[in-house]
Amino acid sequence: MSNAQALQCVRVRLTINLHPSRGTDALEGVRDQLSALLLRWNEGLQGVPLTFSEERIINSMAAIHSYFPFIQLEASASMLVFRPRLDMxxxxxxxxxxxxxxxxxxxxxxxxxxxxxxxxxxxxxxxxxxxxxxxxxxxxxxxxxxxxxxxxxxxxxxxxxxxxxxxx
CATH class of the missing domain: 2.40.50.140 (Nucleic acid-binding proteins)
Known part of the structure; x- marks a missing residue:
C-alpha cells in the first residue's frame, strides 16, 4: 500500500528577506528560511513541505529595503510536498x-x-x-x-x- 500519489516534487521560487547578519552566507540564510516552512501547511503550495533540495539564489544582486534593513533576494528550491486531495x-x-x-x-x-x-x-x-x-x-x-x-x-x-x- 502506497501513499505516493499524495507526494509531489515541485520547484518553487521564493522571495526571501534575510537579516543583514546572514549577508556573509546568504545561501545558509535561504536554507534556514526553507527549513522554517517544513512540516507546516503552506497555502501557496497547497500542502505540507517535507524536504527541500537543490536550493539556489537566483539573483546575484540583492535589494535592501528602504523601510527596514533586510536583504531581499530571489531563491528557488525543489520541495517534496504532501498534498492529499479529497476522495484520494x-x-x-x-x-x-x-x-x-x-x-x-x-x-x-x-x-x-x-x-x-x-x-x-x-x-x-x-x-x-x-x-x-x-x-x-x-x-x-x-x-x-x-x-x-x-x-x-x-x-x-x-x-x-x-x-x-x-x-x-
Missing amino acids: QLCGTVIRVGADYLGLHILGIFNAAIGREQIRDDLRYRPQEDKWQSRTESIHSISEGAQILFTVTGMQTDGGISSCSTCS
Whole structure:
C-alpha cells in the first residue's frame, strides 16, 4: 500500500528577506528560511513541505529595503510536498483505537481520524480486546499497528498543523 500519489516534487521560487547578519552566507540564510516552512501547511503550495533540495539564489544582486534593513533576494528550491486531495485513497497505520474512532498516522507524520459514523457497519468495537472486529468474518479486525486504506473526506489546518478527515 502506497501513499505516493499524495507526494509531489515541485520547484518553487521564493522571495526571501534575510537579516543583514546572514549577508556573509546568504545561501545558509535561504536554507534556514526553507527549513522554517517544513512540516507546516503552506497555502501557496497547497500542502505540507517535507524536504527541500537543490536550493539556489537566483539573483546575484540583492535589494535592501528602504523601510527596514533586510536583504531581499530571489531563491528557488525543489520541495517534496504532501498534498492529499479529497476522495484520494491513502494508507494509514492505526495508532489509537477507541469506541467511537480510529486514529491513524500517514507516512509516520500526519494524523488522520476515522469517526464511528465512517467505520463500516459490519465492524463493531470490542473494548476488552481494544479492536474493531468484523461481525461476519471474525478473522478481520482492526487494532493498533494495522495498516488500513481510507478515503480523504477533508483537511483541517490550525496554526499550520494539518490533519485529515477520513472515511474507511
